[in-house]
Amino acid sequence: MSDKVDENVRRREVRYDRERRVRIKWSEDTESLEEVFDRRTIMTVLKMLNTGILKELHGAMKSGKESKIYHGIDPKGKEVAVKIFLTTSNIFRHGRLKYIRGDPRFKDIPHDTVSLVDQWASKEYKNLELADRAGISVPKPIHVEKNVLILGFIGKDGIPAPVLREVRLQAAADWYKKIIDLIKQLYDKAKLVHGDLSEYNIMIPDGYPVIIDFGQAVTTEHPEARAFLQRDIENINHYFEGLNVKTQSPTRVIGAR
Structure with a gap:
């Protein structure tokens, strides 16, 4: 019984230490995210950092009307690109529906923008999977969750090709x-x-x-x-x-x- 209690305490301590380090890393490198993204997006990125999908998240490399791309590091120390789609962008509702309508993989089109953006991120991930499996030269799809997509980094030392x-x-x-x-x-x-x-x-x-x-x-x-x-x-x-x-x-x- 004592061993079980000690193990539970140890796990809580490890989890707390990991969360503390994530918060510190977040504070150091990504304060600007709070000015750009909603709380839901921030929590999604924090979850990726907290669960070990991402080890580090650095500054923005590219900004567009529908997304921003950040430089990151995965748990193995490899560079990744973190593509975050803007849930406030109207471009998905007004300019992107033609690419979803008619696609047999996406028969139900969400009415709210947030869900539509999530579907768009999922669509990009699935498209990249198809291309990557076919041996086409594309960024490797690594993970997608809600409106956040992690891709293989094309470039070196934080500088995109x-x-x-x-x-x-x-x-x-x-x-x-x-x-x-x-x-x-x-x-x-x-x-x-x-x-x-x-x-x-x-x-x-x-x-x-x-x-x-x-x-x-x-x-x-x-x-x-x-x-x-x-x-x-x-x-x-x-x-x-x-x-x-x-x-x-x-x-x-x-x-x-």
Whole structure:
């Protein structure tokens, strides 16, 4: 009986010490979160820190209309990206429903914004899982909970790899071919269409493109999949034509797909 009591006391002490260290780490590194995110989001991140999904959460690396991305460290000391979707953003209600409607994986569309944002985070995670399993070059999906998504970090020492727009390409025609091949592989192997591909969501870490931002990606079963695929190709063509690269027409790329 005494041993059981001692063990319970020890567990409480360990839990208290862990929670204290989490609170200290939170206070040191992420005070700005309280100015940006609601209490529900903050508690979700705290839970990840407290349960060991995350070891550390550092400063913001990127801010957008629908999300903010933070640098983090996992329990093994590896760098991760923590993508937190803004539950106050109206962009999900007004600009993103077309990517959810028609997706057989998401038949029930929430009426409240918070639940819709949670579904969007889950959608990005599931899309990345499909792409990753198919061997497509994407950030590795690690964990999703509510509106918080943890991904493999593309970069080094807290500095994210540049996106295509930021890189002065050598042999631009070769890069064009690599990206077009990725688009085709995404469709053929993962059965996905990105749906919003451009020079702003293709990272260039070390000689090979990595496609990011998969929240709006749809399966090839989506009624608008072909139209989204054509638009992705047109966007990439437009960028590379500005670099004097000879491009392929969307019709030729799509072929019999």
